[in-house]
Amino acid sequence: MLTDTAVKKAERRDKPYKMADSGGLYLHVAPTGSKSWRMKFRFDGKEKLLTFGPYPEVKLSEARERRDEARRQIRDHIDPSGARRRAREGRDQQALDEARAVSFEAAARAWFDLQKGRWAPVHADDVITSLERDVFPAFGARALTEIDAPAVLKALRAVEDRGSIETAKRLRQRISAVFAMYISEGVVALDPAAAVGKALRPLPKKGRQPALTDVDEARGVLIAAEASGASPVTKLASRLLALTQSRPGMIRGAEWEEFEGIDWTGERYGPFMPLWRVPAARMKLVSDLKAEEAFEHLIPLPWQAVDALLAVRRLSGRGRLVFPSQRHSHRPLSENAIGYLYNRVGYHGRHVPHGWRAAFSTTMNALAKRQRRVGDDDVIELMLAHVPANKVKAAYDRAGHMERRRELSQEWADMLMKGLAPANDVLGGRRRGS
Incomplete structure (x- = not known):
């Protein structure tokens, strides 16, 4: 029989060899x-x-215990190699059963945690917020295997019904x-x-975004x-967007x-117009430009924009975000907050948040044409962050014509x-919600 010392001292040789213990071990x-x-x-x-x-x-002692257990199974006419396989399969089946019992919400959050690193923070927040708002209340508590197509369609119909x-x-x-992630793991099949x-409503034909272009x-x-x-917060976000x-x-x-x-004390304005330096990662650029610092966007801030920032800083200045969500200060304002506000005050189908860009472009281009301002059309395109086809030119122009951009x-x-109240007046009569 072997000893611990003999096992420990066994040295390698040119060919494999065995050191017998007892009972086949x-x-x-x-x-x-x-x-x-x-x-x-x-x-x-059969020899196995x-x-x-x-x-x-x-x-050595543990190996002998496993040998003795195998010999007991042989005496009971049980193949020990098959018993081990069945035990392993049993454990695998138990793990699979546990995975199938996981709720959709838990599964979706696990998927989100894997994916969010490749998304911009605002997009990541949009993804999880949309699931929390529209999907989890509908069937988030149900197990993956219990969710069928009618349940999914019912939840999405509710979203469609609000437009x-x-x-x-x-x-x-x-x-x-x-579901694709859990299909690949063998948890669900469909x-x-x-x-x-194909059951969802088709998107309406895309046209120009509704915008009031008369100033x-x-x-x-x-x-x-x-x-x-x-x-x-929503009203001041609307004001800064327009400006x-x-x-x-x-x-x-x-x-x-x-x-x-x-x-930020609000006591003075410097000799130069302040800037908003928007990182390239948050710009609407093709993916291969989002990591390039050269494609950050510089926005000159007129005093009215600074006035709006000073006002909202009283509400959100302790956090990271300028315009946080009402419910979660670490998340940005809802993507629909400003649009819903415009709809509620009578501008549904007439003016959308994106429409301020059209209003600015139409007004300033018309003024340039009327007053024969040569070159203003190119400056306006820069201010709208429209990236030229030539990447070198785009990088060079990111801070180009800054003096004229400040003036416009x-x-x-x-x-x-003209005639609007100071931004601080917007803080009066504060209410929750948007």
Whole structure:
């Protein structure tokens, strides 16, 4: 019989060899010097082999215990190699059963945690918020295997019924992605969201976004919105959006550290117009440009925009985001908050948040044509962050014509904000919600 010392001192040789213990147990020593416990036995007239694991992870005493258990199974006419396989399969089946019992919400959050690293923070927030708002209440508590196509369609119909056709389609894709992950892991066999795609309503034909391009009519949108009982954060986000020619997503994801040259005490304005430096990752650029610092966007801030920032800083200045969600300060304002506000005050189908860009472009281009301002059309395109086809030119121009951009920005602000109250007045009569 073997001893611990003999096993420990066994040295490698040019060829593999065995060191016998008893009852069919032996130590196998490979030419590499690795050692493992094995046992030969006969069952139903056939010679078979068991492996008990490597030494020193499996000690001599443990190898003998496993040998004795195998011999007991042989006496009871049980193939020990088959018993081990069945035990392993049993454990696998138990794990699979447990996975199948996982709720859709737990599965979706696991999928989201795997994916969010490749998304911009604002998009990641949109993804999880849309699931929390529209999907989890519908069937988030149900097990993956209990969810069928009618359940998915019912949840998405509720989204369509409020007019959010595109959101419903995006949600179907996200639900499908969750199921795809668990299909690949063998937890479920089918994706119930796949069959729902053709049952959803088609997107309306895309045309121009509704926009009031007359500056006096456009000003009426701000007056009506700011006279409403909406959250002051939403109203100030609307005001800054109108003043900066930015896209709604840029406003929602704005962080305090992106603003330069502002005296946050509000006691003075410096000799140079402050800037908003929007990182390339948050711009509407093709994916291969989003990591390039050269494609960040610089927005000159007229004094009315600074006034709005100073006001909202009283509400959100302790956090990272300029315009946080009402419910979760670490998340940005809802993607629909400003649009819903405009709808509620009578501008449904007439003016959308993105429409401020059209209002600015139409007004300033018409002014340039009327006053024969040569070159203003190119400057306006820069202010709208329209990336030229030539990447080198785009990188060079990111800060180009900055002096003229400052002048046009202030000119637009003076026209648009004529007669409007200071931003601090928007803080009065604060209400929750948006």
